[in-house]
Amino acid sequence: MAYDNICRYLAQAYPIPFASWLLNAEVIEIQPLPTELSLEPIRSDALYLLPNSGQILHLEFQTVPTSSPPLPLRMLDYWVRLYRKYECPIEQVVIFLKETKSPIVYVERLAVGGTIHPYRVVRLWEQELTPLLENPALLPLAVLARTDTPEVLLKQVADRIGRIEEPEQQQNISACTEILARLKFDKNLIRQFLQEDLMRESPLYQEILQEGELKLVLRLLTRKLGNIEPKLQTQIQQLSSEQLEALGEALLDFSVTQDLVTWLENYQ
Known part of the structure; x- marks a missing residue:
């Protein structure tokens, strides 16, 4: 499951709670910025312009500490591109989701020769629970906060x-919470407290399921038929979840690409 994607969704859907929590200040006005930066395209997890303070807040979510290129270098790369484009102060925060003893999660700067670039690091398993309970948008992160009593x-x-109160928000927050909780707790324990039916009714959860089904079907088709041309991939991407499931069963009988073409023509 793409835990970073869940956090990216939350940060983009609820920017003010995230900015208020991380800056420890009341944020009233906020302007999301494009997350794809110039030059060779790289995409950040969340970018906000805070007009009142004239600064940018940049968030990166990490499930595992290692990455390529290494995280400190990535943060410098993000900063340079952002400053080149906006020329204003930039607050960078890396949020580690899954508890680990890796020393990498305690690195808070790039230091190479005379170049030193600092950034903030938040290790969720060290965070107090109370601030994360105060806003619905932060509840999915609350399950990863510090605790000696998981049940509580x-x-x-x-x-x-x-x-x-709002049904769709409740469903989506429930789905995000249950998915992130899997980073820390046994599924049986999660089911004792979180309503699985709320998660399954969530539009966001259905979207995640469909994305997973799409990747699986494309991978199976590639193994069966070889490379799938872009035109056919586009047609497959437009299928519903039910159609993807049907294609997943039908492709077992495919032997040539024309079998896929014929199947798609019938469904259209």
């Missing part, structure tokens, strides 16, 4: 999700 933590988060 999960119950508190579940109770707060139950108070969300």
Whole structure:
């Protein structure tokens, strides 16, 4: 499951709660910025312009500490591109999701020769629970906060999700919470406190499922038929979840690309 993608969704859907939490200040006005930066395209997880303070807040979510290129170099690369484009102060925050003893999660700067570039690091397993319970947008992160009593933590988060009045928001927050909780807790423990039916009704969860089904079907087709031409890939991407499931069964009988073409023509 793409845990970073869940966090990217939350940060983009609820920018003010994230900015207020990370800056420890009330943020009233915020302007999301394009996350794809210039030169060789790289995409950040979340970018906000805070007009009142004239600064940019840049967030990166990490499930594992290692990356290529290494995270400190990536943060410098992001900073240079952002400053070149916007010429304003930039607050960079890396949020590590899954607890680890790796020393990498304690590195908070790039230091090479005379070049030193600092950034903030948030290790969620060290964070206090209370601030994350105060806003529905941060509830999915709350399950990864510091605790000695997992059952109490999960119950508190579940109770707060139950108070969300808007149905679709409640479903999406529930889905994000259950998915991120899998980084830390056993599934059986999660099911004791979080309502699985809420997650499955979530439009976001359905989108995640469909994305996973699409990747699986394309991978199976490539193994069966070789490279799939872009035109056919586009047609496959437009299929519904039910159609992807049907294609996943049908492709077992395919032997040549024309079999796929014929199948798609019938469904159209």
